[in-house]
Amino acid sequence: MNYDERLQNVSVLGAAGKMGSGILLLTAVEMADLSLKPENKGKTFCLNAIDVSHEGLAGLMKYLKAQIQKMAEKKTVLLRKLYEDRSDLIENEDIINEYVFDVMNIVRPVTAIESAYDSHLVFEAIVENLDVKNKLFSQINKNNTHKPWFFTNTSSIPIHILDEGAKLDGRILGFHFYNPPAVQRLVELITTDKNSAEMVDFAKAYAKSLRKVIVPSNDKAGFIGNGHFMRDALHGISEVELLSSNMPFVEAVYMVNKVSQDFLVRPMGIFQLIDYVGVDVVKFIMQVMNPHLPDEDLHSDLLDKLLEMGVKGGQKSDGSQKDGFLKYERGKPVAIFNPDTNDYVDISSFAISCDEKLGALPQSWKPWKAVNFSRDKKEAMLETYFIELNGIDNMGAQLAKKYNKQSNKIGELLVSSNVAKTIDDVNTVMLTGFFHAYGPINNYLKS
Amino acid sequence: MIKLRRKVYMTAGYNTISLGTGRSEFNPKKPRPGLEHYIKEAGQGTLKQIGGAKNVDEGAIGNFMASRFNKQGHLAGFIPYIDEELEYKPSIRTEGACASGALSLVAAMKSILAETADVVLTVGVEVQNTMKAIYGADVLAGAGWFQKRKNGHAFFFPGQFSDRAKAYYEKYGMEYARNGMKQWFINAVENARLCPTAQEYENKVEDLGALYDKMIPNGKAFVDSINVLDCSKVSDAASAIAIMSEEGLEKCGIPKEQAVEVVGFAQVERNITNDPPDKTELTAIKKAAAQALESAGITIDDLATAEVHDCFSIAGVLTTEALGFAEPGKGAQFVADGNTARSGKIPMNTTGGLIGWGHPTGGTGVHQAVTIWEQLTGKAGEAQIEISKDRPYGMTINMGGDDVTVVAIVYKKGDI
Incomplete structure (x- = not known):
């Protein structure tokens, strides 16, 4: 079975979810582009968008149409060539509309899992729960005579456990997109010894065609991305716990968030990132990873407490941020949650005094955006900045140095514990998947 | 070759701003003034300098593709919208792609030369930022032969x-x-x-x-x-100018040094x-x-x-x-x-x-005349x-x- 044939009938499980909708979009476009190749004329391509929620699927179709239209508008020059033989399609608008229809026409939004029984390839992006995944994989595998391949988007469960649980004989690999899949270029590819070379080659070809950057990760719970993120988050939480013995909890959260964003020149602070991913999701991922890490305890009472109080973070269906550790107005943090009073406290009421305690940022400091996108100047900017930071001894600088050292340690642990094959792989995941301006394994903090 | 048998003047030019990328007022996500606004602003800008609409005998308006950019045809009907005193006076719309504006100047000059008018209010307008550039390209392609569109860029x-x-x-x-x-x-x-x-x-x-x-x-x-x-540029703008005979200048009280003569x-x-x-x-x-x-x-x-x-x-x-x-x-x-x-x-x-x-396609010809004036x-x-x-x-x-x-x-x- 060649690449095009493999992609003739595909299913996405959890297609209406945050990750599933992105995977569905990219796959639909890839399949439509294949269907438009002259050699595939007359062949039917079918992509089952499977989800438990009718409401979610209705939203998915709207999302797809808007996204495909935007993509079509950007590649109209190419599309004019693809539709060269269609004398009825003359203007850009004709061509864009036809393409949107052609992509949408491949997608079958359904709630019935049976639709996956004809697929040769099944993407899975459902809830991060081993039992639910096992149940679905087994059911499809039993009823699908094509011996389909399963590409799971799990970010934490070891692939061999899914393989054994659903008895898939090596027909499963980890194909971990980053959020949102349509934008983020990183894919963590987690293969096992039981995978066929053909399947791995296909996964690589598929990622290449989607113009994704592949980083291989070994089959260890959490892989590289969450391997770093979860430990990084726990460090942030433990810093808050330390600080809050001397100051109100909300101020400690504010300070650690600011240090991890501004002082470390990252795109967002650690608590904003936890909110972005979802407090619930972070807790689940830790829960999944923890049993596989006998030497560590990946767990946070604070996260449990927040969840018990109904503080979940994550995003609304329109993509806007739900309140979590922080409260957001037009995407910007404005208040911080106080578990003691079950209320949010305005940042403006304590920001100035906290900033004074932290001390000034180094003079050469520039926000992440300015640093990360200054291409050839980035390295030099970071070097100057960190030399200056190293020479400063205020509280902010101290916390930042400690934080960076910990991040560094986590990165090295991922290599030494054989999660990542190389230092470069760890750094690439953090640079590409988390948009950090520099990798965790760096020489910026010498002391 | 045209030999002018009567003196033709242009005066009282007016340009709106040319709105589009580059202008700080421009935000593609926010609502913007429509076609009517530009026609009115430019038209009134000229009328103010010539003693008002009562002095105007005719109107001419140049526009290329409002029919597609703004889903609006029949632009001559907007001349009386500029000022109620223009109601029931003759008005004409000209179209010649990006030369639509200059065609309205030509139509106005011909009315002067034919002695059917002494003062013609001439407006050129285009409001193009109503769609993304990729669709705007379709509209502007109408300035070429449609038979060649399929194989074009x-x-x-x-x-x-x-x-x-x-x-x-x-x-x-x-x-x-x-x-x-x-x-x-x-x-x-x-x-x-x-x-x-x-x-x-x-x-x-x-x-x-x-x-x-x-x-x-x-x-x-x-x-x-x-x-x-x-x-x-992709532009929203209008320009207006009054085209007059010598009698027209006199009627409006405009000295010749305030006008240019079309020679x-x-x-x-x-x-x-x-x-x-x-x-x-x-x-x-x-x-x-x-x-x-x-x-x-x-x-x-x-x-x-x-x-x-x-x-x-x-x-x-x-x-x-x-x-x-x-x-x-x-x-x-x-x-x-x-x-x-x-x-x-x-x-x-x-x-x-x-x-x-800027290049408000159908308005450009009039804008050029205003600049020379x-x-x-x-x-x-x-x-x-x-x-x-x-x-x-x-x-x-x-x-x-x-x-x-x-x-x-x-x-x-x-x-x-």
């Missing part, structure tokens, strides 16, 4: 002029040509910075040449042989179904300009300034050749040497032209150039499509 007109640029590169050398085109772009922005209504008025780029050099034409991102800086003009049409005979030449512009100059009884050496149709920088370069300022192939040098800059031998597009001021009557403000007594003439060249409809007009100050 997604960005049809940039594609056409990219091909012209390529032909010029092949004949005369790419680096040489792009040097001239670069200088054309620099002049356009520098002039626009002197004109508060210009789209590039707020352009603060220090090294325009370096910016231009960085943007190497890339067919994958845009078209093969030109970059976006070689292109005119010659020409309008030519090239067969739209034919490709240009030579991509490195603008033959219709060449003919129109020669006829207009002959009609005025002057030569290019008598011109103090010209407003030319630089929908693309290569069109600017080719126009210097079509007008006779440079031999074929020497236009790029002529421009690169600074001859068309505001301090040069023949200052062109002194408020930025289509690349710097401003320059020859000393009303150009910061953008004013010196008009010497021995070379008192101005000229406008407005082109529709790929050198298909062309109007050339020659002016001089009204009292000399």
